[in-house]
Amino acid sequence: MFDRISRLAAEVPPIAGFAGADALRTAIEEIARDHPEHTELRRIGSSRLGEPLWCLTVHGGPEHVVVVAAVHPNEPVGGLTSVHLAKLLTEDDALRADLGCTWHIVPCVDPDGTRLNEPWFAPPLTFDSYGRAFYRPAPDEQVEWTFPFAYKGNFFDKVMPETVALMRLLDETKPMLLCALHNGEYGGVFYYLSDTTDELNRQLAALPESLGLPLHTGEGEAGFIEQIAPGVFRGFTAEEECDFMLELGLDPSRRTGGASSGAYAARYGTAYLATEVPYWADARADDHTPLDISYAALLAERGKRTEETAKLLSGVLESVRPDLTVRSPFLRATEAFVPYLADAAESELARARLPENDRPAVVAEQFASTSGLQSARIRFGGMLLRALAAEIGIGNGTPAIRGGFARLDEIYRGWLAEAEMPQPIPLAKLVGVQLGAILSTTVALSG
Structure with a gap:
C-alpha cells in the first residue's frame, strides 16, 4: 500500500499558487456537485466575522477521519492538500473502498485570518512579499490553540466560534484520526504524532525523501518536545508546556492560549497527526x-x-x-x-x-x-x-x-x-507530502 501512496504523492499535478478562502469554497462545492452519490457538503459553523464554515464529507466506511486546514491561517498549503485529497477520494473508487473510512474535510476553518494573508499567496513568494503581508493570530485567536483548558491554576475558556464548530464536528464523528495540516517556512519536513509505529515512522521519513525534500531532524519547536524518530515528534500538550515553563522558572500564566485540537479529540481515543512542510527547503535541517x-x-x-x-x-x-x-x-x-x-x-x-x-x-x-x-x-x-x-x-x-x-x-x-533567500519548493511536492502522510497514517491505524 505504501508504494501506491508514494505514487499518489508524486503524481500531484503542478500548482501555480496558494488558494484563498473563496477559491477553496468553490473547489469543494464543485466536488460535491460532481459526486453527489457519496459526498455531503454542509455548514458546520460560522467565523467570528459571520462567514460560513464548510465541511465536505466523503462516505466510504465505518471509521471516521477529520482533516482540517487553516488551523493557522498563515499556513495555506493545507487548503490545497484538502482539495486534492477530496478529489482523489471521490474520483478513485478503489482507493476509497480500500481505505474504508468516511472523511470529513474542512478546507478552511479560519477564513477571516486566511483573507488577511491572501496578499502574499500570489507568486513569486519572497521573504519581502511574505513578511509585509503576514498575519498570524494572537494565541487566544488561533483555532488550533483555543480549546478549553485548566491546569495548575491556568485557565482558558475564550473558545472562538471556529473552535466551537470544530469541537462539534469532533463530538459528532468521534474520529479514528484527526489530521491538522500545518506548514512552516524553511528547512525540512517534520511531523507530530500521538500514536505511531516504527514502520509508520519509516514511511513518513521516506515521503519527503522520495520527493527530493529534507527532513527536519534538529531540535523540536520547544525544548520539552520529544523526538521519537528522525523528523517525527510526539504531539505535545498545553500541560507539558506549562510544566516546562515552571521548570525554567517562567510564569505559565503568560501563556494566553488554550488546549489543542489534538488534546480535545483525545477524549474519543482519536489519534492526531500534524504534518509540517516548509515553503523553502534547506539541507542543513538534516x-x-x-x-x-x-x-x-x-x-x-x-x-x-x-x-x-x-x-x-x-x-x-x-x-x-x-x-x-x-x-x-x-x-x-x-x-x-x-x-x-x-x-x-x-x-x-x-x-x-x-x-x-x-x-x-x-x-x-x-x-x-x-x-x-x-x-x-x-x-x-x-x-x-x-x-x-x-x-x-x-x-x-x-x-x-x-x-x-x-x-x-x-x-x-x-x-x-x-536573510538567505532559498528557492521556493514546488507546491505540488508539499501537497504530496501532506497527502502521503494522511494516507499512510490512516492505513497504519486501520490496519
Whole structure:
C-alpha cells in the first residue's frame, strides 16, 4: 500500500499558487456537485466575522477521519492538500473502498485570518512579499490553540466560534484520526504524532525523501518536545508546556492560549497527526555534522539575539502606543507575540545554563537557531509594520506613528538583507507530502 501512496504523492499535478478562502469554497462545492452519490457538503459553523464554515464529507466506511486546514491561517498549503485529497477520494473508487473510512474535510476553518494573508499567496513568494503581508493570530485567536483548558491554576475558556464548530464536528464523528495540516517556512519536513509505529515512522521519513525534500531532524519547536524518530515528534500538550515553563522558572500564566485540537479529540481515543512542510527547503535541517561550538553557547546566543529583537519591537510599539486608535488583528497579534519573544529568550538563556547542554552542537541545531530568529523577525516585524500602516491608512499618521513606521521599516529592510533567500519548493511536492502522510497514517491505524 505504501508504494501506491508514494505514487499518489508524486503524481500531484503542478500548482501555480496558494488558494484563498473563496477559491477553496468553490473547489469543494464543485466536488460535491460532481459526486453527489457519496459526498455531503454542509455548514458546520460560522467565523467570528459571520462567514460560513464548510465541511465536505466523503462516505466510504465505518471509521471516521477529520482533516482540517487553516488551523493557522498563515499556513495555506493545507487548503490545497484538502482539495486534492477530496478529489482523489471521490474520483478513485478503489482507493476509497480500500481505505474504508468516511472523511470529513474542512478546507478552511479560519477564513477571516486566511483573507488577511491572501496578499502574499500570489507568486513569486519572497521573504519581502511574505513578511509585509503576514498575519498570524494572537494565541487566544488561533483555532488550533483555543480549546478549553485548566491546569495548575491556568485557565482558558475564550473558545472562538471556529473552535466551537470544530469541537462539534469532533463530538459528532468521534474520529479514528484527526489530521491538522500545518506548514512552516524553511528547512525540512517534520511531523507530530500521538500514536505511531516504527514502520509508520519509516514511511513518513521516506515521503519527503522520495520527493527530493529534507527532513527536519534538529531540535523540536520547544525544548520539552520529544523526538521519537528522525523528523517525527510526539504531539505535545498545553500541560507539558506549562510544566516546562515552571521548570525554567517562567510564569505559565503568560501563556494566553488554550488546549489543542489534538488534546480535545483525545477524549474519543482519536489519534492526531500534524504534518509540517516548509515553503523553502534547506539541507542543513538534516545535517548532524558536529560544530566547534557548544549547544549551550548556541542557546545563549539565540537567547541574546531574540531578547534584542523583542526589546526593539517593544520599543517601537511603546513609542506609538499613545497615538494608536485601531485594535486591528495585527496590533493584537503584535501585543501577544512580543512578550512571547521575550519569554522565548528567557527560556533559551535558562536552557543554556543546564549542564546537559554543554556538548557540541550540530549543523541542524545551528540552522534551527538561525532560521528561528529570522522567522521571528520577518513575521512579527512585518505584523507591526502592518499595524502602523493601518493607522496611517485611515488618516491617523501622527508624527510618532509615521516615525515609528519609518524606523522599523529601515530595520526591517536590514533584516531582509541579512536573510538567505532559498528557492521556493514546488507546491505540488508539499501537497504530496501532506497527502502521503494522511494516507499512510490512516492505513497504519486501520490496519
